[in-house]
Amino acid sequence: MGWFSSSSDDPSKNLDPQLKEFLDQELSHFRAGPPAVANPPPKAPEPTQQTTQSNVPRESLYQDGRYAHLWKTYQPINEVEARFSTEREQMSEISSTLKDQVGAVKKAAMENCSIEDQAINECYKSGTWMDRMMMCRKENKAFNRCWTMQTQFLKALGYLGVAGRDPEMEEKVQMHADRLYHQMLEQERLIKEAKARGEQPPDFDNVLSGDNVAVTKDAANTKARELNAEAQRQHAAILKKKFEEQQQEKEAERKRIEAQRREAEKKEIESMPISATLKSEIEGRLKDRHGLDRDLEFRAIKAEIAQRQEIANNSLALIEKSKANMLARREAGQQTMGDRVKRWWGGWD
Structure with missing residues (x-):
């Protein structure tokens, strides 16, 4: 019964004669054994020296090396787009980092000016009637100056300017900026009082002197460095010695000028x-x-x-x-x- 019958009769006897002939031809290849190995195709000729040395991209119409000097600086469009895309990403990352640093510097300046900010709130809450009518002008002016100067001090001292520096060291830089700001205010107060008394104002060193800035610059490499009491004493002694030397030089110069003046006076009197x-x-x-x-x-x-x-x-x-x-x-x-x-x-x- 069809293909599932167990009869020993030839199952192909009922096929179409042409189909049966085609099947016999195809089966004859398997009965005859593996086919003979065909001769290998001839090898392609070796490329000449000019073709081997040519270095032209596939976009060139002449792959034999002609006009290769014109293609030396050629860059595929996909490589150019990939490079510029990477540069744009890098610039975007740099810009984002810069914005974060600026925001962090402003935040640190706000923290250092918390006393001035609190003074504004107290003025609005319990200040005099005139102060509130003037919108707490004095307190706002003090806060604005504090915030501006603290921001400049933080930038000058390199706050967040060293990659990989730990937060503890950044906090020391922030505290040092606040200390220098209040030192500047104290110097301004002493100068103002001296002028009010009609005296010669004291001569202070620049708040952002090399030594003060070096406190944070050196701290970037040596995290444990701090100005202790002994270092401050030594620094004060150095400044005092330097001041005395300058005064001695000024005194020597004054005496020299005085001697020259007296000599000129003597000659003039004699004449x-x-x-x-x-x-x-x-x-x-x-x-x-x-x-x-x-x-x-x-x-x-x-x-x-x-x-x-x-x-x-x-x-x-x-x-x-x-x-x-x-x-x-x-x-x-x-x-x-x-x-x-x-x-x-x-x-x-």
């Missing part, structure tokens, strides 16, 4: 057309005077001598004029008794 007694008197007047006081006194002395010289010159001119008039009267025969007395006793002749 004056006055008597030796008067010169000694001038030197006595200048002996115990120094600085501006001595300069003013010497100028006054020169003015007095110039005035005396002018009086003497005018007197001589008057005497000469009187002599000329006397001679003119004598020649005209109109000589007076005074003219005779001057001739006899004054020597006017």
